[in-house]
Amino acid sequence: MSSFALWRLFHRGGNRGFSSTSLLAVIAFAAASAIFLTVLGGVHAFVWRSSPSHGLVEAFSGQSAQSGENAIYVILSLFACMLLLVPFASLSASAARLAAARRDARLAALRLAGATSGQVSRLTALEAAGQALIGSLIGMVLYVAMIPLIMPLHFQGRGFAVEELWVGPVALLVVAVLMTVLALISALSALMRVVVTPLGVSARVAPAALRKWRLIVFLVAIIAAVGIMKSPLSRYFGQAVAIAIVFGVIAACFALVNLIGPWVIAARARMRIRRPRNAATLVAMRRVLDNPKRAWRNVSGIALAVFVAGITSVCAYVGSAAQGSSEDMTLLRDIGTGGMLTLAFAAVLAAVSCGVMQAGNVYDQADQYRMLVLEGADRATLSKARFIEVFTPLKVVVLVSAACSMVLMLPLLGSAMTQPLTLLGFVAGVALCFLLVGIGVAAANHVAKGIGIVGERSDD
Amino acid sequence: MDYQRAAAAKTVPGDAMQPVALSQLALSHVSLALAAGESLAVMGPSGSGKSTLLHVLAGILRPTAGSVYLRGNDLARLGDAERTRLRRSEFGFVFQSGQLLPELPAIENIALPVMLGGTPYKQAISMAFSWLDALRMTPLAQRRPGEMSGGQMQRIAIARALCIRPSVVFADEPTGALDRKTGADVMRILTEACTQNGSSLVVVTHDPSVAAFCSRTVRMSDGLLVDQGASERSAR
Numbered sequence: 268m269s270s271f272a273l274w275r276l277f278h279r280g281g282n283r284g285f286s287s288t289s290l291l292a293v294i295a296f297a298a299a300s301a302i303f304l305t306v307l308g309g310v311h312a313f314v315w316r317s318s319p320s321h322g323l324v325e326a327f328s329g330q331s332a333q334s335g336e337n338a339i340y341v342i343l344s345l346f347a348c349m350l351l352l353v354p355f356a357s358l359s360a361s362a363a364r365l366a367a368a369r370r371d372a373r374l375a376a377l378r379l380a381g382a383t384s385g386q387v388s389r390l391t392a393l394e395a396a397g398q399a400l401i402g403s404l405i406g407m408v409l410y411v412a413m414i415p416l417i418m419p420l421h422f423q424g425r426g427f428a429v430e431e432l433w434v435g436p437v438a439l440l441v442v443a444v445l446m447t448v449l450a451l452i453s454a455l456s457a458l459m460r461v462v463v464t465p466l467g468v469s470a471r472v473a474p475a476a477l478r479k480w481r482l483i484v485f486l487v488a489i490i491a492a493v494g495i496m497k498s499p500l501s502r503y504f505g506q507a508v509a510i511a512i513v514f515g516v517i518a519a520c521f522a523l524v525n526l527i528g529p530w531v532i533a534a535r536a537r538m539r540i541r542r543p544r545n546a547a548t549l550v551a552m553r554r555v556l557d558n559p560k561r562a563w564r565n566v567s568g569i570a571l572a573v574f575v576a577g578i579t580s581v582c583a584y585v586g587s588a589a590q591g592s593s594e595d596m597t598l599l600r601d602i603g604t605g606g607m608l609t610l611a612f613a614a615v616l617a618a619v620s621c622g623v624m625q626a627g628n629v630y631d632q633a634d635q636y637r638m639l640v641l642e643g644a645d646r647a648t649l650s651k652a653r654f655i656e657v658f659t660p661l662k663v664v665v666l667v668s669a670a671c672s673m674v675l676m677l678p679l680l681g682s683a684m685t686q687p688l689t690l691l692g693f694v695a696g697v698a699l700c701f702l703l704v705g706i707g708v709a710a711a712n713h714v715a716k717g718i719g720i721v722g723e724r725s726d727d
Numbered sequence: 728m729d730y731q732r733a734a735a736a737k738t739v740p741g742d743a744m745q746p747v748a749l750s751q752l753a754l755s756h757v758s759l760a761l762a763a764g765e766s767l768a769v770m771g772p773s774g775s776g777k778s779t780l781l782h783v784l785a786g787i788l789r790p791t792a793g794s795v796y797l798r799g800n801d802l803a804r805l806g807d808a809e810r811t812r813l814r815r816s817e818f819g820f821v822f823q824s825g826q827l828l829p830e831l832p833a834i835e836n837i838a839l840p841v842m843l844g845g846t847p848y849k850q851a852i853s854m855a856f857s858w859l860d861a862l863r864m865t866p867l868a869q870r871r872p873g874e875m876s877g878g879q880m881q882r883i884a885i886a887r888a889l890c891i892r893p894s895v896v897f898a899d900e901p902t903g904a905l906d907r908k909t910g911a912d913v914m915r916i917l918t919e920a921c922t923q924n925g926s927s928l929v930v931v932t933h934d935p936s937v938a939a940f941c942s943r944t945v946r947m948s949d950g951l952l953v954d955q956g957a958s959e960r961s962a963r
Contacts, residue, residue, distance in 0.1 A: 542849070546842040549835060550828065557830040638826040641787065642840040642891075643815025645808070 295362035296402020298619040301409035312431035313340040354568025354616040360453040399450030403443040533559035551655035562660040570664040572613030577672030579606025580693040614700040622707030753779040766928040768938035771947035786810040819888030819896040823903040827872040834868040858886040878909035914940040
């Protein structure tokens with residue numbers, strides 16, 4: 268039987284759980300590509316503005332002060348783009364994994380029935396790729412719909428024009444292809460297990476504890492970074508060196524936060540599990556401890572964005588506080604706006620990511636949920652567990668990254684940090700993150716409502 | 728006082744409220760009573776309405792007509808929240824498989840239903856531990872379901888069902904996923920534990936050797952109770 272014939276067999280409809288997970292994956296792919304295209308549009312806009320011929324090369328080769336200024340905007344927008352790559356990649360990967368995971372049992376059965384691993388792999392590949400393609404097409408529509416929302420944002424003292432934000436058909440095609448390939452790779456790697464064993468049994472064992480050395484390395488690096496910033500030597504650095512150091516420190520912090528994130532989340536969950544307040548907390552914290560890396564992946568995008576927004580909000584404050592209307596001040600203000608924008612995009616990606624994860628859990632563990640409801644767990648308890656499972660890691664990472672950016676910026680701009688305006692903008696950004704992630708989980712809870720408590724026995 | 732009556736019946740054709748064709752009924756004219764501490768096996772072919780009967784008795788499904796009494800209270804008249812509370816305090820469940828949360832160690836899986844009733848963690852854990860001890864499974868306390876055999880998981884599920892000290896334990900094919908010998912072990916533990924606890928037991932099964940563990944067996948066919956069993960009590 269050809270892979271396509273198998274695929275047709277699986278797509279004759281009539282299976283609700285199946286089509287719902289497909290829908291979830293498509294939503295995730297759509298959100299990821301819409302945001303990616305929007306950010307790409309921003310990069311395009313700054314390249315467009317930087318030279319009369321609207322080319323990337325010209326943006327950097329110009330000699331005038333004006334073109335130097337433009338180059339900084341292009342670099343910073345590329346930087347924001349790179350920042351969003353992390354949550355973007357993790358969302359696409361989790362969407363593909365969701366697509367694959369739901370098929371575990373079915374594909375294992377296919378293998379037992381004699382399908383070759385090649386057929387099984389091709390079938391999954393076809394599935395995930397199809398969802399990614401549909402998702403990215405929807406994402407394109409969303410991207411176009413979002414253009415009017417981005418246009419009024421002021422950068423370099425003026426709003427955007429449509430042709431500045433429109434990335435063009437080639438870029439759209441590239442993003443769609445990229446999306447599909449990424450989905451293919453993620454789905455295939457997620458399915459390795461099933462292909463290896465026809466029994467497809469995913470035995471759960473106690474997870475390996477995350478080592479303490481992560482924390483030690485992290486603390487040493489932070490102290491070193493603060494030391495460099497505060498040292499009298501820093502006065503003699505040229506501007507270029509200073510910028511390089513700032514970027515270097517930020518990049519190092521990413522790596523470090525990534526290193527320590529899962530560990531901190533697991534530590535916090537262990538703390539809460541020692542004496543859980545109620546059943547919802549118990550279930551939620553056990554879930555987090557079951558896979559701290561997964562909990563981290565969902566919110567890691569927000570961690571990075573909060574860290575950057577903490578720094579950029581200081582820029583915004585300096586930019587708005589200064590009396591002069593020089594171009595430097597405009598740049599600082601724009602950096603602040605850009606940082607907040609990045610934070611908002613990261614929040615949307617994280618919200619979709621959390622929603623997809625929780626909805627995936629709902630389907631994967633329908634049996635256990637049914638059992639809990641039978642035993643008298645009301646749905647409010649289960650919904651609460653899902654919220655706690657996402658918000659505990661979120662709170663932890665927001666605290667840690669906000670603290671990190673404060674510690675780093677404090678020596679540079681001590682006074683600005685304590686200004687209510689700076690903090691207000693920052694707090695508003697963080698509140699937005701919580702709100703969006705909350706909406707994501709609420710959507711997952713809505714999915715859970717659709718699952719009845721009367722299951723079907725496998726032998727009936 | 729501790730006597731429990733359970734009766735479930737569906738509409739007959741011609742009912743003005745809900746006209747349902749007789750052939751569509753999962754249960755029809757079922758009348759059944761269960762005494763405190765009694766163990767009852769419900770047998771019958773697939774699709775005969777065994778599971779529906781169990782769901783109706785446990786207040787999960789509301790019968791379209793008829794009533795289900797637990798100590799004089801009609802379950803069919805209670806709201807969803809009240810039935811949820813009732814299940815939490817009065818009923819325990821053991822299913823074929825897939826009932827333990829994979830992320831929780833055995834001890835917390837047992838304690839969870841108790842915690843759902845609002846009992847603090849420490850107290851719930853110590854209650855769970857006494858059940859583990861009673862069933863001689865203390866070495867399994869920190870194991871997670873993925874690290875246990877099918878028989879061990881069912882034993883944990885039994886401890887979990889009994890931990891809330893329910894008045895009725897409902898078991899739906901509790902040995903369906905086990906081999907004969909392990910299945911017999913699990914059934915012996917289940918019936919003994921229910922007896923010690925004073926809980927009634929309702930077991931839905933295909934397997935006569937499982938039914939043999941119960942004090943009474945009823946048979947179902949096409950939604951009808953065709954054999955009331957030896958020690959029948961009349962339902963009113």
